[in-house]
Amino acid sequence: MFDVFSNIRLLDILDISIVAFIIYRIILLIKGTRAVQMLLGLAVILVVYMASRIGDLHTLNWFLSNFLSSIILVIVVIFQNDIRRALMHVGRNPFLGGTTSREESAVIEELVKACVALGNRKIGALIAIERETGINDILESGTPIDARVSTELIRAIFMPSSPIHDGALVLQQGRLTKAGCFLPLSQGAELNKDLGTRHRAAIGLTELADAIAIIVSEETGKISVAVNGGMTRNLDATSLKKVLGRLLEPRKVKLQKKKKRG
Incomplete structure (x- = not known):
């Protein structure tokens, strides 16, 4: 067990921390929006896909495999407004900057x-x-x-x-x-x-x-x-x-x- 932790570098910790922060900010961004429901729908599709592989449902598995192969394009189309809003967040503009x-x-x-x-x-x-x-x-x-x-x-x-x-x-x-x-x-x-x-x-x-x-x-x-x-x-x-x-x-x-x- 200690051997596993001894192989972890500071860069690995930094890498994991950056990814965790990005995921956290994405969750905050979509919290309370319709994007949450869409993500739940994609999660259901993924579960059905895994079940089709385990249950040897070849036709369903083929259909979902083709769908998931274009998942990046699907995400961009579905979440285009949320992606735009996330990119705009790079330059933050406070609501009442400098006020009490x-x-x-x-x-x-x-x-x-x-x-x-x-x-x-x-x-x-x-x-x-x-x-x-x-x-x-x-x-x-x-x-x-x-x-x-x-x-x-x-x-x-x-x-x-x-x-x-x-x-x-x-x-x-x-x-x-x-x-x-x-x-x-x-x-x-x-x-x-x-x-x-x-x-x-x-x-x-x-x-x-x-x-x-x-x-x-x-x-x-x-x-x-x-x-x-x-x-x-x-x-x-x-x-x-x-x-x-x-x-x-x-x-x-x-x-x-x-x-x-x-």
Whole structure:
């Protein structure tokens, strides 16, 4: 037993550690997304393939062998959005870089008050919040702005009389940076038929990046939050604040740690 460990080099430990870290980051990336279900499906296919070999099911084994021989291409096609998001993670872009926990809470408070006010008046709104992955290459058109987050400004932007009320309002690094941006619509066939353009655009954005999208329905005034290609609907002020706090909490912890180290 000791002979086995004596043959292990420091480079071997480094090699294993790097692979383990990559696998860990991949798991974090796909956690809570539809990619998990797809991976489970591939795992089932692999189990059936092994069973076909053990049970001498020649036809099934031949079919699955041909399928698995192209598994790399299949993975690239199925997980193209997740792969793109992973590559974009190479250059990280913090959501509220350089802000304190109190400032983050203030931003969330302003967002919640604005969305509730818009919902009460049944004024449609779509707010995209950039987190770690940059979204500038996803945004289409839009009017550049540079302003702090305030309830009054958000409400003014989404008023029907505003020339930039259509499209999404973008929040980057704690500031409102663009308005009237058009986002890529989700093409998911499993989406509910009653979802409108704003909801599909919100899901489409979160399928391509780790951004958060807040939607206020123009028809019902109800508030929804989209993240990782999924959506939480019918939120009130309390639940919206709780959801945003939970989704942005990792960044709060990181900022607090950096502040202590400094």
